[in-house]
Each structure stands twice: as C-alpha cells, then as structure tokens.
Amino acid sequence: MDDSAGLPVVVIGAGPVGLAAAAELAERGVEPLVLEAGASAGASVLQWGHVRLFSPWGWLIDPAAQRLLAPTGWVSPDPEAYPTGAEWVAGYLAPLAAALGDRVRTGARVVGVTRRGRDRVVDAGRDSEPLIVRTADGQRIAARAVIDASGTWTSPNPLGGDGLPAVGEAEVAQRVRAVIPDLTDAGQRARYAGRHVVVAGSGHSALTALAGLAALAREEPGTRISWVLRRPGFGQVFGGGEGDQLPARGALGVRASEAVDAGLVDPVFGFRTERIEQVADGTVVLISDEGRTLSGVDEVLVLTGFRPELGWLSEVRTELDPTLQAPVRLAPLIDPNVHSCGTVYPHGAAELVHPEPGFYLAGMKSYGRAPTFLARTGYEQVRSIADALIGDDEAAARVELVLNETGVCGGAGLFDADESDAATASGSGCCGPTVPDADPAGAASSS
Structure with missing residues (x-):
C-alpha cells in the first residue's frame, strides 16, 4: 500500500483491547492513533465500574502494555486480586492511555470508515489507496490500516424475545x-x-x-x-x-x-x-x-447480551457470518451452539481478516453476538494483528492461547x-455441580 506509507494504524476504541493494540503496534515501531468516543479511556468500562471482574489482574494486562508502562513508574497490581471495572480503569487503562500520550484522542466518535475516493463497489485502487476514518466532527483521517475494537457495550440487545424491541418498549x-x-x-x-x-x-x-x-x-x-x-x-x-x-x-x-x-x-x-x-x-x-x-x-x-454496531462500516468490505455477525473464519470457532467450556480454539489475524485490505475487527466486536469473551483473547488477537501488519506472517500465525473453562454449557x-x-x-464433563466457593466476587461478561 504505497500511498499509505507513513500513515498511522487507526484503532477505534480506547478500551482494554484497543489500548492493547496501540501498545503492540508502538512496540513494533508502527504509529497507532486511538479514537475513543467517550470522554476518557475505558469509558464503557466505567459504566459498569462497580462490578467486580471474574478474571484476576494477571489476566487483564496485555504484555506489550506492561512493557510500555514499566519505565513510567507504574506498579503492576497484585496478579491474584480481582479488580472492579473502575479499578481496572484507574490501575491500568488510564495509566496506559497516559503512557500512549497524544496517540489517544478522546471525544472522537467514528461515524464511518471507507477507502479514499472509493465506495465499497469500486475494485480499482483498493490495495493502494489508504483507508479513511471519518469522525462526528467532520475529520477525515487517513490510515494504513484500521482495527475496530469499539466493542458492543453501546449496543445492548432489546427485551423482545425475537431480537427486536418489544412492542411498547x-x-x-x-x-x-x-x-x-x-x-x-x-x-x-x-x-x-x-x-x-x-x-x-x-x-x-x-x-x-x-x-x-x-x-x-x-x-x-x-x-x-x-x-x-x-x-x-x-x-x-x-x-x-x-x-x-x-x-x-x-x-x-x-x-x-x-x-x-x-x-x-x-x-x-x-x-x-x-x-x-x-x-x-x-x-x-x-x-x-x-x-x-x-x-x-x-x-x-x-x-x-449485546450485538455489534455495523452501520458505520457500510463502505468497507466486511465478510461476516450471517448468524453471529462475526468474521466468517472466526465464527465456527466461537459459535455458542457448538463451543463452550474452554473449547474455543486459539485464533489471530488469519481468522480476523476481511476482503477489505488492512481492516480488522478485534475484541468483543469480533465475536459479534457470541457471548463469553475474555480480555486476554483480545490481547492475543491484536498481538497477532500487529505482527501481520509488519509483515511477520510467521509470528502472526503463532497463536498460543489456552482459554479457561467457561462453566456455561x-x-x-x-x-x-x-x-x-x-x-x-x-457434551458433558466440563460443568460440575454448583458448589460454594470462597471467592464472593461478581463478574462482568467481558472479563
């Protein structure tokens, strides 16, 4: 993509996975630009900030982000402790955003992604023209690639049992x-x-x-x-x-x-x-x-549950599973009709690509309507994507991730x-009887 040389990789969303993507890219010498619709990093997490996660700190910190934070004097929390959403932001996401500095822009709501001078119908130039990210205030930001890690928190499913809002809702x-x-x-x-x-x-x-x-x-x-x-x-x-x-x-x-x-x-x-x-x-x-x-x-x-907001991606060529609205290569690996209790296979850039060159969905949004997403799944996704973007196909393909039994069959x-x-x-064997556990922590569905 000759015309895109020197342009940043735009990351949409300054949540856990979006900031991890920025840290992974920066570590590889690729300039990230994170666009966050909210007033601060982790804005969506703060909306459920009183809820305690069921993942401990040791699983909530991206390795590249930890390396970026180390020289700043940041002290890693107790890896065995369980933070609330607010503590996750204060103890990790906010310091990480500060370490990334002006690479993170808040109050920047993305309303569209397209290819410069081309709508989704035009073939010519799709592999040479940069992607364009448009924000609500009219900015047009050219990007060599786009990672949409905007999540699904702002698109909750309605009350209606048929997927539509109940009449009168x-x-x-x-x-x-x-x-x-x-x-x-x-x-x-x-x-x-x-x-x-x-x-x-x-x-x-x-x-x-x-x-x-x-x-x-x-x-x-x-x-x-x-x-x-x-x-x-x-x-x-x-x-x-x-x-x-x-x-x-x-x-x-x-x-x-x-x-x-x-x-x-x-x-x-x-x-x-x-x-x-x-x-x-x-x-x-x-x-x-x-x-x-x-x-x-x-x-x-x-x-x-939640669903992905796809309206502002109408001009990029996505390839989504018709049931889950997840990338077609990823969907069979996460389909809740088939997979549960830790049977989701490791995956990375190869499963997250779309027909649009340089465009990726990552984090909770990549799961579409599938439930039970873990933060470290997203961290491994963006690690693999970052390697793919610098042309290290071997590293991008080397995805090693062991997921914990979900306990939801x-x-x-x-x-x-x-x-x-x-x-x-x-199937059977993964979900034992419910017996008391000494840990009284609550849970968030995206931890």
Whole structure:
C-alpha cells in the first residue's frame, strides 16, 4: 500500500483491547492513533465500574502494555486480586492511555470508515489507496490500516424475545434499562428496594444483577425479583461451580443458585417477551408471544447480551457470518451452539481478516453476538494483528492461547431447546455441580 506509507494504524476504541493494540503496534515501531468516543479511556468500562471482574489482574494486562508502562513508574497490581471495572480503569487503562500520550484522542466518535475516493463497489485502487476514518466532527483521517475494537457495550440487545424491541418498549424506557444496578449507591438502592424487579437474561451480567438484588431482598422487605428466561429450565445456566477454572465466575453461579433456592428469586421459564404495557397504577406488564403475562412490574433490567454496531462500516468490505455477525473464519470457532467450556480454539489475524485490505475487527466486536469473551483473547488477537501488519506472517500465525473453562454449557441457540437435547449437544464433563466457593466476587461478561 504505497500511498499509505507513513500513515498511522487507526484503532477505534480506547478500551482494554484497543489500548492493547496501540501498545503492540508502538512496540513494533508502527504509529497507532486511538479514537475513543467517550470522554476518557475505558469509558464503557466505567459504566459498569462497580462490578467486580471474574478474571484476576494477571489476566487483564496485555504484555506489550506492561512493557510500555514499566519505565513510567507504574506498579503492576497484585496478579491474584480481582479488580472492579473502575479499578481496572484507574490501575491500568488510564495509566496506559497516559503512557500512549497524544496517540489517544478522546471525544472522537467514528461515524464511518471507507477507502479514499472509493465506495465499497469500486475494485480499482483498493490495495493502494489508504483507508479513511471519518469522525462526528467532520475529520477525515487517513490510515494504513484500521482495527475496530469499539466493542458492543453501546449496543445492548432489546427485551423482545425475537431480537427486536418489544412492542411498547420505547414508551416505557424509564422503567426498562440495560444496566447492572449499583446497589451500594443510595439512589439506586432506593429505586429497587421494595419493588418488583424483573431481570431478563441468563448470562453473567444477569447472574450478577440477580445476586445483588437477592442480597437487597434479604434486607428490604417487599422486594420481589422475577427472572425471565426463554429456556424451559435452568439447564447449565449456573455454570460449573468449583469446576470453573475462573473461581470467581463459578462462585457467581453459586450465589445466583442459592438465591433461587432461598426463594428470593422467582424464575419464569419459557417466557419470550413480545410486548410491554404501562397500566394505570404506574407499573408495567410484560406479555409473552404465547399471551402469558407478568404484571405489577416496577423495573425491568434487560441483560440479554449485546450485538455489534455495523452501520458505520457500510463502505468497507466486511465478510461476516450471517448468524453471529462475526468474521466468517472466526465464527465456527466461537459459535455458542457448538463451543463452550474452554473449547474455543486459539485464533489471530488469519481468522480476523476481511476482503477489505488492512481492516480488522478485534475484541468483543469480533465475536459479534457470541457471548463469553475474555480480555486476554483480545490481547492475543491484536498481538497477532500487529505482527501481520509488519509483515511477520510467521509470528502472526503463532497463536498460543489456552482459554479457561467457561462453566456455561450449551450455546444460546440451544437455550430454547428441550433440556435433554441441549445437554446432549453441549457434551458433558466440563460443568460440575454448583458448589460454594470462597471467592464472593461478581463478574462482568467481558472479563
């Protein structure tokens, strides 16, 4: 790409994976430019800053980033400790962004990526003209390559069981939120105490919210918690207990299971929300596609996962799996209908390429709609991409990553199936019974 010589590699997103990409590139003598829509590095992480991760510090720091930080006097946190999201930012992401200096621009929201002078239809010059990244304030930034590590946090899935917002969801938006509440905050605690709260979802974020709300219900009379699940039963939703190689994640499932056993959480199985309506007393009622109702609801927490925002990539040639919206070479390796419990294979630049030369998706966004992404998966992705961009194909292909057992058997596509079918399809042996674990840490789905 002769015309691109000397141009930076633009990294979209100053989260954990985006900043790791910048550190990996800088270490190889390639100039990165990180564009972050938020006001600071780790802006999305700060939105769930009260949540404790289920990965310890030792797995949350990119090796190249650690080498970049070492000369600054930065002190690496205890590798065995579990930070909250806010501690992750303060203890690592903010110092890393400071070490990268003016290579990180905040308040720079990307609204489009294209090829200079060419829309996606034009073949001529695609391998010689630079990529152009356009920001909301009208800047046009030429780049030799683009790594989109913008994540999926800003695109939560809706309440509707069919993937679309439930009918009426927008009209009652003040009662329907995609958040894990911080119940140590007096204002948020008052919002949920003594109320009927519905939690929709079956992933780690939902389990985190349920565990916190159950503790609130023990202390605040009248607090009622309903747990809406599309599946016909629990299956392996609580994970692997002490069989989980991330102990804090296993402990989270135990806490949620104990809350159900104690009668603090009322599960509602096989409920796919079709519409939501507000009634005269100010509460809302959820109505399923089969006409079942859940009434007297004060608050709804929609923790049903995330999806990638792809609209501003319309002019680059991406090749995405039609089901997961992940790169086609990566999708078979992460498909939750097939893979779980640590069976995701190591992958790097070769699985993340697109028909558009020099364009990559990395981090949580590369997983599309697949769940259970770990930070160090993203670190290995961008390490491999950085090697590919300097032409070191051998290093780019040398991907060595051992993932921890997830403790979640059965993919999202099986959750609506009969429990015996799901158990057969997901295999056996990885997810043991849920037993108490001494670590009381909560979890974030992207840790």
